[in-house]
Amino acid sequence: MHGRADMKTIGIREMSGELIKKVTDQGQVIGITSGRVLAGVLMPIGPEIVEQLVDRNLARIKDSVRRGEEDVAAGRGESLQDLMGSPPEQGGYSRVPPQVSIRQLSGSRIQQAADSGEALIVTHDGAAVALLIPVTSHWVERLVERNLPRIRNSIERGENEIAQKGILPTLEELLEEPEQSHPGSRPVRHDYESLPSAGRSLLEGADSAVAAMAVWAGTITPPSASLMQQRVVGIKIIPDAQDERIRLVGVLTDALARIVRGPVELPLANLDQGTVLAGVLDLVQGLEGTMKPGGEHLVAVGMELGGHVHNGTVVYSANAGWHHFPLASLVQRQLSIPVTLENDANALAIRERLSGIKDENMVVILITNRGVGSGVIANGQIVRGANGMAGELGHVPVEFERHGAQVKCRCENPGCLEGATAPYAIMNTLTEDGFNGDFDAAVEAANEAGSRAHEVFLHAGEALGRAIATVINLHNPSSIVLYGPPALVGEPRDLPSPSGFLNQESASLYMGAMIRSINNHSFSTGVDDCRFIVRNTTDADGAAAAAACVLQQLPPLRTAPSTTTAVDLAAIQ
Ligand SMILES: [Zn+2]
Known part of the structure; x- marks a missing residue:
């Protein structure tokens, strides 16, 4: 990790075309000082930087701003706003940022941009080479708070059109084939005027997203180009002795939790904790061995499994029979990089929140052959409860x-939902009643x-619907994402309204029974407030979600003591 001192600053008078070119080619971000005050942050225009910021750092931006404000309130420095003047008028930033050539740049021009809530596109020899973000805390907050949905839309729109028209490489190309797409360096430089509307919308996204940079200027080292070479191993642990396929599934992802390599499956001989630990280390080593030497580097490992997980420890797994198995710390001791362990449904919920539907109040319900779980996001945060057990819907x-007899769950309690609705339990019931055949049959x-x-499937759907109605009545989510096997829940689809849902699902016994039951039991506007999304999940998705969890928990790259105060960083170089 780079420290804060790695961020170069330069006085506004020293700016030159040569310098900007160097910054752009190296993917660096530099601070611009005017009168020994940090007046702005200059960054090259590159879609990968925008996406890094948007996908990975949003949660941190608010934190950084808050910490900075606390510091200011505690008298640890003057606020930027004090130094930079009054906050800008509303709405000034929604247009495309104005262009300023290097020769036209001055302290008063940056001040003017800050006052009107603008970023500046810096041009050199007629080509746009960088964005300059004026540094005021108010400006940053405003951009970040109000533009999140627009950022994502702009980026997607821009990327799609750019990909179609072949103007710029897509992010995937940048990641996969950096040396082919960009021989020698990473120039994502272009003449702003010649960009199609797509490019402009990308930059509109950029002007909001890179507001984070203004915070980072005072708090956290900006991301370097090497961020996109960071790799994470995500592992799904499947401790299912019943189907005799105890195994680990691993993927290698980038810093946005997108799968770069894998999935790779590693069967385990048994559920001994030593066997599992050795298997995890083998899998990490194997995936690490596929990385490009000198470029890609492993920064973290995320794992997930079904069951009660708290602070990296399996508190209880009904599947594996584990009690208090501190797996994450055992792995971390061997690898000396951050390692996390998460519940499987929570992991999917965290991934949805990061890069899926992103709702502040949503519930992920996960049906696997092995059980039923849920991950609850309330007010933007995963709900863990007192000891990490929250969300055990099954x-x-x-x-x-x-x-006429009590049915005991694998957890030993009577009458659990999973005993009525999980595929394994449906099959157990049918087999007891003399059915011969597999789940599809x-x-x-x-x-x-x-x-x-x-009868059994109808009952199973009805039971699940009752449990979901309970979730709706407790949490009033705006979305429920139901992950399940296609044979049970059908193909992935969005089901926006309850009535539409009911019509569409009348054909499906299980889903139809589920939604009727939800309608029967949910209170007030609960069902109308909630959209339903059906997804199928693979083991690779689960492993990638585990990677998303550890990425989410990585500490900020670097936090400096005086945060959003304006300082002349040149003084500490
Ligand atoms: Zn149970």
Whole structure:
């Protein structure tokens, strides 16, 4: 990691075309000082930097601003706003940033931009080479708070059009084939006027997203080009002795938790904790071995599994029979890089929040063959509870007996939801009743009205719907993302309204029973407030979600003591 002293600053009088070119080619970000005050942050225009900021650092931006403000309040420095003057008028930043040539740049021009809430596009020899972000805390907050949805849209729009028209490489190309796309260096430089509207919308996204840079100027080292060479190993642990496929599934991802290599599967001989630890280390080593030497480097490992996980320890896994297995710290001791362990449904919820539907209040429900879990995002945060156990939807009691007898869950409690609705439990029930065949055959058999399979699937969907209604009544989510196997929940789709949902799902026994039950049991506007999204998940998705979790928990790159105060960084070089 680079320290703050790595951020170069330069006086406004010293700016030259040569310098800007160097900055652009190296993907550097530099501070611009005027009168020994940090007046702005200059950064090359590159879509990869924008995306890094948007996907990875939003949560940190607010934190940094808050910390900075606390510092200011505690008298640890003058606020930038004090130094830079009054806050800008509203709405000034929604247009494309004005262009300023290097020769036209001055302290008063930056001040003017700050006052009107503008970023400046710096041009050299007629080509746009960098964005200059004036540094005022108010300006930063305003951009960040109000423009998040627009940032993402702009970037997506811009990327799509750019990809179609071949103006710039896509982010994927930058990641996958850097040396082919950009021989020698990373110039993402272009004449602003010649950009199609797509490019402009990308820059509109940039002018908001890079506001983060203004915060970073005082707090955190900006990302270097090498950030995109950072790699994370994500591992899904599948401790299922029942289907005799105890295994680990690993992927190598980039710093945005996108899969770069894998998935790779590693079968485990047994569930001994030593076997699992050795397997994880083998898998990490194997994936690390696929990395390009001298470029890609491993920065963290994220793991996930079903069960009660807290602070990197498996508190209890019904599948594996583990109690208090401190897996993350055992792995971290061997690897000396950050390692996290997360519950599987929580991991998917964290990934949804980072790069999926992003709702502040949502619930992810995960149905696997092995059980049912949920991850709850409330007010933008994952809900963990007192000891990390929150969201164990599969163990919510929904029924008390079957055939006149109490049914015990694998967790030993009677009447758990997963005993009624998880595929393994559906199969157990049918097998007890004499059914011969696999899960697909059972789904097929359920189509026959009056059959035992029909009855069991109807009951399973009804039980799940009751549990989901409970979740809706407790949390009032704006979205529920239901992850499940296609045989049970069907193909991925959005189901925006309850009535539309009901019509569409009447064909599906299980889903139809589920939604009727949700409608029957949810309170007030709960169902109308909530959209339903169905997804299928793969083991690779789970492993990538584990990577997203560790990326989310990595500490800020570097925090300096006096945060958003304006200082002449040249003084500490
Ligand atoms: Zn249970």
